[in-house]
Amino acid sequence: MENNLPVNIREYQELAKKALPKMHYDYINGGAEDEHTLRDNIAAYGRILLRPRVLVDVSNIDMSTNLLGYDMPSPIIVAPTGSHKLANPEGEVATARAAASCNTLMVGVN
Incomplete structure (x- = not known):
């Protein structure tokens, strides 16, 4: 690392x-x-x-997308998982805040 x-x-x-x-x-x-x-x-x-590409101009890459009418900076979302409190006392609330701070979605399950 x-x-x-x-x-x-x-x-x-x-x-x-x-x-x-x-x-x-x-x-x-x-x-x-x-x-x-x-x-x-x-x-x-x-x-x-992943196929590496060399000598390609990457100075203006736009990974933004739209999912169900929600504009996101990248096609990355937080999948439904459980037991977040094992890793953080605030649990899923902390995960939802992190997703929101990255302007992405956190998928929930009812």
Whole structure:
């Protein structure tokens, strides 16, 4: 981690492992039962390849998009998850504030 800023999921996992009690980290990082779906998801993301492009002008990139009438600076949203209070005392409220500060959406489940 250069400058202590994480740049990928593994680096975020390392930071979480250091910051959270072991029981909380294991719960958040794990999957249900035999973890078949967790392994399948990891494998699926591993098959997504980004094609690097060099010598391309990136000084004026616009990643903004519109989702259901809501303008966002990038196509990134916060997916529905639970147990946020294991990582922060304010729980989902802190996550919602963070999403709002980034002008993005947090998906909820009823």
